[in-house]
Amino acid sequence: MKQKKHSKLKGQLQATKHQLRSFIKENSDPIVIYDLQDRVISINDAFVSTFGFTSNEVIGLNVTELPIIPVERIFEANLSKSYAILGEKIKGYETIRKTKDGRTLFIILSSFPLLNEDSSPNGWAVIYKDITEKKEAQELLIKSEKLSIAGELAAGIAHEIRNPITTIKGFLQLLQASGYEKQTYYDIMKSEIERIELILSELLMLAKPQAVHFAPKDIKALVKDMITLLNPQAIMNNVQISTDFVHEDVSVMCEENQLKQVFINFIKNALEAMPNGGNLIIKLLTNDKELLIRFIDEGCGIPNHLLSKLGQPFYTTKEKGTGLGFMVSKRIIENHQGTVEITSEVNKGTVIDVKLPL
Numbered sequence: 001m002k003q004k005k006h007s008k009l010k011g012q013l014q015a016t017k018h019q020l021r022s023f024i025k026e027n028s029d030p031i032v033i034y035d036l037q038d039r040v041i042s043i044n045d046a047f048v049s050t051f052g053f054t055s056n057e058v059i060g061l062n063v064t065e066l067p068i069i070p071v072e073r074i075f076e077a078n079l080s081k082s083y084a085i086l087g088e089k090i091k092g093y094e095t096i097r098k099t100k101d102g103r104t105l106f107i108i109l110s111s112f113p114l115l116n117e118d119s120s121p122n123g124w125a126v127i128y129k130d131i132t133e134k135k136e137a138q139e140l141l142i143k144s145e146k147l148s149i150a151g152e153l154a155a156g157i158a159h160e161i162r163n164p165i166t167t168i169k170g171f172l173q174l175l176q177a178s179g180y181e182k183q184t185y186y187d188i189m190k191s192e193i194e195r196i197e198l199i200l201s202e203l204l205m206l207a208k209p210q211a212v213h214f215a216p217k218d219i220k221a222l223v224k225d226m227i228t229l230l231n232p233q234a235i236m237n238n239v240q241i242s243t244d245f246v247h248e249d250v251s252v253m254c255e256e257n258q259l260k261q262v263f264i265n266f267i268k269n270a271l272e273a274m275p276n277g278g279n280l281i282i283k284l285l286t287n288d289k290e291l292l293i294r295f296i297d298e299g300c301g302i303p304n305h306l307l308s309k310l311g312q313p314f315y316t317t318k319e320k321g322t323g324l325g326f327m328v329s330k331r332i333i334e335n336h337q338g339t340v341e342i343t344s345e346v347n348k349g350t351v352i353d354v355k356l357p358l
Contacts, residue, residue, distance in 0.1 A: 031044045053100050090109065092110065094108055109126060168192055216252065217252060258335075262354070266329065267295070273301075278297065294353050340355075
């Protein structure tokens with residue numbers, strides 16, 4: 001009886017091992033198996049087709065020698081290994097890897113330990129899910145939305161630039177007619193020219209292609225720049241923009257132009273929600289861990305049953321909207337490891353909270 005039971009357990013164990021081998025071999029995602037000495041002992045066909053390296057080129061290599069890992073990412077391999085061996089799992093860790101022909105792939109990495117029957121570690125496995133196409137689609141969407149924003153701003157900026165140019169032209173005619181210098185005229189013209197330069201530089205910064213480069217930036221300055229850019233539209237809508245900022249400078253690791261795109265989106269949405277005028281308050285608050293940027297308007301508000309749909313492609317509460325603006329903004333903030341939350345009450349207004357890690 002015992003022998004029969006033992007034979008049955010042995011058969012179940014062999015079946016499980018066969019299932020594991022089949023799962024690894026037939027999986028459409030690249031999989032690498034390591035032993036306890038961090039050496040590659042197995043790869044599947046998807047690894048070869050995705051990265052271009054054959055079994056002969058990688059089996060026996062230490063995890064830090066694996067050619068798909070860029071030099072600056074070696075620490076990630078050690079991180080994955082140490083967590084896996086300790087019995088922990090890594091799921092959904094986003095990173096980059098290199099193919100044999102030099103291409104860069106965006107990868108979602110999952111790592112987990114391989115255990116013996118007594119639950120002791122026997123190695124570890126890493127699954128690499130290629131999300132390069134998804135990433136490229138997201139970047140294309142962000143760029144197209146950026147161009148859309150630049151186009152929408154063009155009319156307002158043209159109107160705003162026309163005013164200082166008219167002022168400068170008028171003073172030049174006065175100077176030409178009077179035949180003498182007047183310092184006040186020069187000061188006013190200089191001020192108007194500097195305003196034109198500021199508006200144009202902000203528009204060009206937003207519109208021209210930029211490499212994604214994260215760097216510490218003063219968020220107070222970014223928000224103030226965007227208020228300057230959109231203030232003409234606010235004046236035309238009879239909207240007063242006011243700020244309530246913390247006194248100290250607040251720097252955040254970010255991609256400057258992408259955050260500008262987000263701030264423009266949220267400020268424009270607030271202005272469009274108040275066609276009859278009102279107040280828009282922008283607050284900056286901080287604690288030890290994060291920065292809160294709060295946009296408070298007095299617009300028409302959004303019904304509760306529609307709030308949950310915001311962020312879906314092509315869903316919009318505006319007559320001529322595309323629904324992409326909020327979705328792209330939310331994705332940008334998530335790429336900055338932040339969150340976006342909206343609360344709204346019909347006919348009273350909307351509050352948008354953007355939280356970014358310090």
